[in-house]
Structure formats: C-alpha cells, structure tokens
Amino acid sequence: MNEAQAAGVFGTFLKSRRAxxxxxxxxxxxxxxxxxxxxxxxxxxxxxxISPTYxxxxxxxxxxxxxxxxxxxxxxxxxxxxxERQHLFDLSRTHHPGPSEQPAGDVRPGLRQLxxxxxxxxxxxxxxxxxxxxxxxxxxxxxxxxxxxxAPNDAASxxxxxxxxxxxxxxxxxxxxxxxxxxxxxxxxxxxxxxxxEDDAMTALIRSLEAQSPEFAELWAGQAIEACQTGEKTFSHxxxxxxxxxxxxxxxxxxxxxxxMTYTAAPGSRxxxxxxxxxxxxx
Numbered sequence: 103m104n105e106a107q108a109a110g111v112f113g114t115f116l117k118s119r120r121a122x123x124x125x126x127x128x129x130x131x132x133x134x135x136x137x138x139x140x141x142x143x144x145x146x147x148x149x150x151x152i153s154p155t156y157x158x159x160x161x162x163x164x165x166x167x168x169x170x171x172x173x174x175x176x177x178x179x180x181x182x183x184x185x186e187r188q189h190l191f192d193l194s195r196t197h198h199p200g201p202s203e204q205p206a207g208d209v210r211p212g213l214r215q216l217x218x219x220x221x222x223x224x225x226x227x228x229x230x231x232x233x234x235x236x237x238x239x240x241x242x243x244x245x246x247x248x249x250x251x252x253a254p255n256d257a258a259s260x261x262x263x264x265x266x267x268x269x270x271x272x273x274x275x276x277x278x279x280x281x282x283x284x285x286x287x288x289x290x291x292x293x294x295x296x297x298x299x300e301d302d303a304m305t306a307l308i309r310s311l312e313a314q315s316p317e318f319a320e321l322w323a324g325q326a327i328e329a330c331q332t333g334e335k336t337f338s339h340x341x342x343x344x345x346x347x348x349x350x351x352x353x354x355x356x357x358x359x360x361x362x363m364t365y366t367a368a369p370g371s372r373x374x375x376x377x378x379x380x381x382x383x384x385x
Contacts, residue, residue: 108299110163112193117161118325119180120146127181150179168194185293185329192296208257209236213354213362217241222381223364224347230294230359231307232263232287243380244339244365248272262307264291268315278338288321289328294359335365342376 121140143161147154152175159166173194177187209227217225217238224240234245234254242251246261254260264287266273267280277283295304312319336346347365354360367373 105165106163108193109165111299113161113163115190115193115325116157116176116180119182119186120161123181146179150175152176183327186327189293189296189327192293193299216362220364222377223366224377224380225362225364226263227354227360227362228263230298230301231304232265232291233260234263235260235360240377240380241365244337245276246273247341263287264307264311268311268318272340276337276339277335278344279336283335284317285321285326286328286330286333288318288324289326290330292322292325293327293329298359337376339376342379343372345373345376346371347373347377 120143123141123146125141125145127141141149143158144154147157150157152172156166160168173191177190180186180190182190213227214236217227217236220238220240222240224238224244226237226241226245227235229235236254237245237251239251242249245263246253246266249261267277267284267287268274274280291308295301295308298304308322312322331351333349334346335349336344338344345367347367350364350366352362352364354362367377
C-alpha cells in the first residue's frame with residue numbers, strides 16, 4: 103500500500119465514523135435538511151477543535167501529517183470505542199510507511215506442547231491473516247474435523263478461518279448465528295489490517311474475499327472494528343449437536359499478530375457435555 107492509498111484508507115475510516123453521528127451527539131443543534139446522514143465536515147471539525155479545511159483534506163485522502171494530539175481530538179469527537187481509537191492510530195502510521203515484518207508462519211515446539219497439554223480445551227493458534235498455524239485434537243474436532251489433522255503444517259494450503267466462515271458451507275452451518283460470527287471475523291480482520299498497513303499479503307487476502315463473497319464485501323465496507331478478545335460462540339456441530347462455548351483470545355508476545363484461541367464450557371452445561379464427547383473421540 104503506497105502513501106496515497108494509505109491516506110485514502112485513513113480518510114474512508116474517518117468518513118464512516120462521521121456518518122454515524124448526529125449533531126446532538128456532540129452538543130450541536132441541527133439546522134436545515136441533510137442530504138447525507140451524519141455530521142457535516144464543519145460540524146465534526148468544530149467538535150474536534152480543528153480547521154474544517156484541514157479535516158476535509160484528511161477525509162478526502164490527502165497525505166497530511168497528523169499529530170498525536172490531533173488524533174486524540176478526532177477520536178474524542180468521533181466518539182470512538184477503544185478498539186476504534188487504536189485502529190485510528192494504527193491507520194495514521196500509514197502516512198509514514200515503514201518496514202512491515204511478515205509473521206514467521208511456524209509454531210515453535212513449546213507452543214505445540216502447550217496446545218497438546220490443554221486437555222479438554224479446544225485450542226488453535228492463528229496468524230494475523232487468520233491462517234490456522236496449529237491446533238490440538240479437540241480444536242480440530244470442533245472447527246474442521248473433515249480436514250486432515252496435519253492440514254496446518256502445509257504453509258501453502260493452511261486452512262484460513264475467515265475464508266472458511268465465508269466460503270465453506272459446512273463451516274457456515276457450524277455457526278447458527280452466522281451473521282454475528284461473520285461480523286466478528288471481519289471486524290477483527292480490519293483491526294489487524296490497520297496494525298500492519300504495509301502488508302501486501304493482508305491486502306491480497308481482503309481483495310480476494312471481497313471478490314469471492316458479496317457478504318464479506320458488504321461487511322468490510324461497513325468499517326466495523328472489534329477486538330474480539332472474549333465472548334461466547336454458539337455451535338451446531340455435526341457430531342455433538344447444539345451448544346455454546348466461551349472463547350478467549352490471547353495474543354502472543356512476538357507482536358506479529360499471532361494469537362492463541364481457546365474454547366471452554368461452564369461446568370454442567372451442554373457445552374461441557376459436548377466437549378466430553380470430543381475427548382472420547384480423541385482417545
């Protein structure tokens with residue numbers, strides 16, 4: 103992504119967040135009919151305490167220097183969530199291109215041992231593109247049991263969780279609340295794309311998904327941002343039926359976007375019973 107493209111992405115994000123605000127949200131009165139939803143350029147600029155011309159140039163995608171103070175004002179005026187605020191700061195760095203390291207792509211032996219030691223807990227390790235780098239037996243049984251267990255070992259054809267959610271019918275059927283799951287996947291991927299703006303592989307993944315899935319393209323255009331660190335997921339599993347699990351996402355300390363996702367169930371729940379059947383299969 104070159105500087106002009108990066109500035110355009112930054113401007114598009116600003117525009118999407120301005121469009122969802124009303125004058126009353128920032129303590130202003132509304133006068134006259136509005137041809138488009140949201141605040142006007144000059145209203146947002148007033149709320150942020152900056153020049154309307156300067157703000158308009160930002161939103162139109164001109165490569166303009168943005169200070170930390172200015173970003174803080176914009177985040178406050180746009181009523182950004184913490185994840186959105188982080189994304190705004192991440193995108194601002196695309197005005198100053200620098201090297202972007204690629205993830206290593208291989209899971210070190212200690213992490214594989216950790217996966218195998220998580221008895222009774224489905225777990226997977228993914229990179230920032232949501233390629234599955236490794237999983238334990240229960241993670242494999244939960245997510246894509248029809249694939250070979252060794253599928254993540256082949257770097258050229260690793261299963262990609264986002265691709266599976268949008269393009270693979272059995273995976274779509276795994277999530278009865280598919281729209282919610284799809285929205286989470288897109289919001290999380292957008293957050294990762296902002297952290298690594300110079301990553302051509304990330305851009306290629308997004309463009310490929312936009313071309314292959316109208317649903318992905320629609321959700322991506324919505325500019326949603328979400329960290330997706332913890333929560334619940336409901337499954338309709340081909341062998342264990344319907345159940346709900348809690349998930350936790352732990353980011354690994356290499357700062358390349360790799361993370362460990364685990365799934366657990368409350369004691370005595372339908373999810374706990376389902377996980378016991380997975381252990382029987384594992385044994």
